[in-house]
Amino acid sequence: MTDIQKMYIGGEWVDSISGESLEVRNPATGEVVGRAAFGDHRDALRAIDAAHAAFPEWSRLLARERSRYLYRLYELVYQHRNELAELVSAEMGKPIREAKGEVVGSADYFLWYAEEAKRVYGETIPSSFPNKRILVHRQPVGVVAAITPWNFPVNMVARKIAPALAAGCTVVLKPAEATPLSAIRLFELIHEAGFPPGVANLVIGQPDKVGEAFLKSPKVAKIAFTGSTRVGKLLMAGAAEHVKRVSLELGGHAPTLVFADADLDLAVKGVFESKFRNTGQMCICTNRLYVERSVAEPFVERLVARVKKAKVGDGRNPDVEVGPVINERGLEKVLNHIEDARSKGAAVVCGGNRLTEGDYAKGYFVEPTVLTGVERGMRVLEEETFGPVLPVAVFDTEDEAIRLANDSPYGLAAYVYTRDLGRAVRVAEALEFGIVGVNDGAPVQTQAPFGGFKESGLGREGGHHAMDEFLEIKHISLAW
Numbered sequence: 001m002t003d004i005q006k007m008y009i010g011g012e013w014v015d016s017i018s019g020e021s022l023e024v025r026n027p028a029t030g031e032v033v034g035r036a037a038f039g040d041h042r043d044a045l046r047a048i049d050a051a052h053a054a055f056p057e058w059s060r061l062l063a064r065e066r067s068r069y070l071y072r073l074y075e076l077v078y079q080h081r082n083e084l085a086e087l088v089s090a091e092m093g094k095p096i097r098e099a100k101g102e103v104v105g106s107a108d109y110f111l112w113y114a115e116e117a118k119r120v121y122g123e124t125i126p127s128s129f130p131n132k133r134i135l136v137h138r139q140p141v142g143v144v145a146a147i148t149p150w151n152f153p154v155n156m157v158a159r160k161i162a163p164a165l166a167a168g169c170t171v172v173l174k175p176a177e178a179t180p181l182s183a184i185r186l187f188e189l190i191h192e193a194g195f196p197p198g199v200a201n202l203v204i205g206q207p208d209k210v211g212e213a214f215l216k217s218p219k220v221a222k223i224a225f226t227g228s229t230r231v232g233k234l235l236m237a238g239a240a241e242h243v244k245r246v247s248l249e250l251g252g253h254a255p256t257l258v259f260a261d262a263d264l265d266l267a268v269k270g271v272f273e274s275k276f277r278n279t280g281q282m283c284i285c286t287n288r289l290y291v292e293r294s295v296a297e298p299f300v301e302r303l304v305a306r307v308k309k310a311k312v313g314d315g316r317n318p319d320v321e322v323g324p325v326i327n328e329r330g331l332e333k334v335l336n337h338i339e340d341a342r343s344k345g346a347a348v349v350c351g352g353n354r355l356t357e358g359d360y361a362k363g364y365f366v367e368p369t370v371l372t373g374v375e376r377g378m379r380v381l382e383e384e385t386f387g388p389v390l391p392v393a394v395f396d397t398e399d400e401a402i403r404l405a406n407d408s409p410y411g412l413a414a415y416v417y418t419r420d421l422g423r424a425v426r427v428a429e430a431l432e433f434g435i436v437g438v439n440d441g442a443p444v445q446t447q448a449p450f451g452g453f454k455e456s457g458l459g460r461e462g463g464h465h466a467m468d469e470f471l472e473i474k475h476i477s478l479a480w
């Protein structure tokens with residue numbers, strides 16, 4: 001059990017000012033798997049001060065030196081991947097194989113940005129005057145406050161702090177209350193990597209109070225957030241007071257379009273992965289499946305056969321493909337979505353219930369569920385379910401498929417299955433989404449930009465694009 005009831009501020013493990021702590025429970029069993037400190041705005045202010053004090057020196061370090069710290073952190077995260085994965089699985093229920101994938105992917109962010117740190121290039125622009133030169137520099141924005149969710153407890157942290165540190169920013173991280181344990185372990189590794197005190201700080205505590213400290217403090221230059229659209233909007237509004245920079249990775253409602261000309265086996269595999277991975281708790285999860293009418297029946301049959309084979313259980317068991325949902329609130333939402341669809345006429349083709357027999361009774365397990373005959377007006381087609389429920393509808397034409405897919409305030413990920421190259425290009429270009437997987441149910445890679453259109457967010461994580469989120473552009477006009 002992890003029992004480090006401290007926060008990491010200014011290079012030291014310190015008690016929270018309130019002295020309060022928090023229990024972390026495994027959603028598969030209800031057992032307590034760890035304890036963490038649980039502070040408030042006062043701890044956040046201390047951490048902001050530490051980050052602010054560390055900024056001048058860290059931002060002036062040679063890029064190569066910052067790169068070396070990040071590289072050491074990459075090596076440490078990779079070395080400790082199994083231990084971190086076990087923590088992730090224990091604190092949020094993710095199948096262990098996926099947790100390992102998450103941690104290895106997180107290590108890769110530190111590696112990638114160790115390299116990217118060295119490539120913050122500027123520009124020279126031809127001047128309109130013979131005695132003037134235009135130089136463009138890119139400089140770190142300052143202190144970054146990062147707020148992360150529980151669904152990828154290590155990855156979401158790595159994806160924010162790696163580019164921020166590479167750019168020369170210092171950071172204060174507030175992880176989700178449900179998953180502080182892997183964040184604590186990660187910060188122990190940050191300490192071991194030898195980062196100077198105050199460069200990276202960890203505060204665990206009351207979300208609204210910590211969030212308010214981040215927004216009110218003029219020392220915080222930038223808020224980097226992943227979480228719900230509701231909280232993202234609050235942060236964006238709050239950031240207006242000091243015109244802080246924000247990057248927001250918010251909710252999604254990903255459509256998947258399966259055309260009659262698709263490789264249906266590939267589509268089954270891709271849809272299964274993008275719907276049920278992480279027990280349907282990803283903002284890029286397929287949330288609505290639209291299948292061309294002529295293949296809808298055979299496709300749904302094959303898909304249901306695959307879904308029925310999925311083993312549900314405690315994520316620490318290596319055979320498990322679908323774990324529990326995160327908590328009681330998450331469970332209720334999923335069951336409400338199923339019930340709402342059922343009561344409005346959808347057919348439950350498989351699953352549809354909470355699992356309550358034997359060991360399942362201790363956790364928040366829902367049968368992997370497929371619903372057909374879903375229509376607009378049902379919650380499953382309008383809100384993010386964040387659980388193992390797949391609503392299926394049919395379409396007749398390419399235009400209709402595009403219209404249905406775009407009919408949402410969200411615009412994070414969308415998926416298309418077709419063998420027709422022209423259609424792949426037309427549809428991918430017409431979709432109002434930041435990420436489009438064409439015959440690909442798992443489109444995220446370290447070096448590719450990740451982010452949403454519309455109410456799914458602002459800014460991009462991943463790739464060289466994420467560096468821009470942590471850099472200001474400065475024009476130096478040089479005259480003589």
Ligand code: ADP
Nearest residue numbers: 147148149175176177207208211226227228231
């Ligand atoms: P979810 O519903 O998936 O938990 P949230 O948006 O509530 O999504 O949580 C994502 C992150 O935002 C978590 O770290 C959470 O503690 C934090 N959070 C929640 N409310 C606030 C708030 N008012 N201000 C700042 N952070 C918040």
